[in-house]
Amino acid sequence: MSHIPAGHPPVKPPKVGVLVANLGTPDGYDYWSMRRYLSEFLSDKRVIDYPSWKWQPLLQLIILSKRPFTSGANYKLIWNHDKGESPLMTITKDQTAALQAALPEVMVDFAMRYGNPSTKSKVGAMVEAGCEKILFVPLYPQYAGATSATANDAFFAALMKEVRQPAARVMPEYFEHPMYLQSLAASVTEAYAALDDKPEVLVASYHGMPKRYLMQGDPYHCQCQKTTRLLRETLGWDEGSIHTTFQSVFGPEEWLKPYTVEHVAELAKQGKRHIAVMAPAFSADCIETLEEINGEIREAFLHAGGEKFTYIPCLNDRPDHIAALAQAIRENLTGWI
Known part of the structure; x- marks a missing residue:
């Protein structure tokens, strides 16, 4: 200088x-x-x-x-x-x-x-x-x-x-980063520990996209599926204990399935009394989690006969x-x- x-x-x-x-x-x-x-x-x-x-x-x-x-x-x-x-x-x-x-x-x-x-x-x-x-x-x-x-x-x-x-x-x-997965798993463990009864199914709801994007080479769908698998393995849970679904469908074309709002209703019809839902694609809670998941998707489950719906918040500013x-x-x- x-x-x-x-x-x-x-x-x-x-x-x-x-x-x-x-x-x-x-x-x-x-x-x-x-x-x-x-x-x-x-x-x-x-x-x-x-x-x-x-x-x-x-x-x-x-x-x-x-x-x-x-x-x-x-x-x-x-x-x-x-x-x-x-x-x-x-x-x-x-x-x-x-x-x-x-x-x-x-x-x-x-x-x-x-x-x-x-x-x-x-x-x-x-x-x-x-x-x-x-x-x-x-x-x-x-x-x-x-x-x-x-x-x-x-x-x-x-x-x-x-x-x-x-x-x-x-x-x-960074969905494969070990510390991210440990944080995601800890959020589930802590949420479950605070409940009187354990949910029968954990639904990992990811933001959707047109299926056409997947066919054009976008890796998002595959990475969402892998996130769910890695989370399950980090938790030490059995296969089938976490379901991968997709929300926020917009427009007339087919999007990635299963759609969360339909899937939770089907779970209720199958006799699932209590489910938990989390959103691993979001780093912070927003309109899609606070209003859509904890509003529309919650209502779909309860309206179809479900009794208890637990939303697990995004990781936000957790240490x-x-x-x-x-x-x-x-x-x-x-x-x-």
């Missing part, structure tokens, strides 16, 4: 940045906040890959004239009114603070793929702060084009806007989850710190 000539732009001490990314959240549950968020989300070709000339008129003129009202009502049910934000935002902030405490040698921040804070704004802030190296961490245990890949797209697009591009790495999916993420991040920072 002592060799910088007079008049040279200021040079900040070099840093290493870790930018964690989650799916996103609307700024509010009012109509226009929901419409902006849903328009950005459902216009992503990684999420809905129909031709724009066919999809956009349907989306903008029909779907977004109604869906913001229903989605907004669902968000209102789970909204963190004290902080004026969605649970996903609250939890992601808590995760980021915990990771920063666990990784004091780097700068840790977070971004959302859709909504705020945007990936572009956070990459810019990290570069401005002096980060010459950035590890991008999509908070998705399993890889999918509609989650991990689109988050990476936004990260790389943000780098294109920087005059001085930092060196960049992307942390891959063992933060430790697992921090360890995976350290492994991907090798040679940088």
Whole structure:
């Protein structure tokens, strides 16, 4: 720094940045906040890959004239009114603070793929702060084009806007990491220990995707199946004790099956009195877990004759989850710190 000539732009001490990314959240549950968020989300070709000339008129003129009202009502049910934000935002902030405490040698921040804070704004802030190296961490245990890949797209697009591009790495999916699996298993063990009677079946419900994506080579389905198997083995349970299902079906085409809402109803009809449901594809509780699983899917089971439904929360900012993420991040920072 002592060799910088007079008049040279200021040079900040070099840093290493870790930018964690989650799916996103609307700024509010009012109509226009929901419409902006849903328009950005459902216009992503990684999420809905129909031709724009066919999809956009349907989306903008029909779907977004109604869906913001229903989605907004669902968000209102789970909204963190004290902080004026969605649970996903609250939890992601808590995760980021915990990771920063666990990784004091780097700068840790977070971004959302859709909504705020945007990936572009956070990459810019990290570069401005002096980060010459950035590890991008999509908070998705399993890889999918509609989650991990689109988050990476936004990260790389943000780098294109920087005059001085930092060196960049992307942390891959981490569903096989031993510490992640131990945390996932511990969440089940602790939930079961708090119950008076043990559930007869544990349902691992993953976010769905069109079956067509699987046939095109997306590894998500296979990684979900493997996650369930590795979780079962970590718990030491017998085969068949955990069922893999898929939720959040959207549109007319066939999605990955079995559908969670149908499967839990069938379990009730088979005489299962008590089931537990968890969501191993989500790193933080959100609308799909707090409202869909603990609302719609719970109701489907009880309406079909089930008696007791236990939802096991996502790993969120559990200390063992933060430790697992921090360890995976350290492994991907090798040679940088």
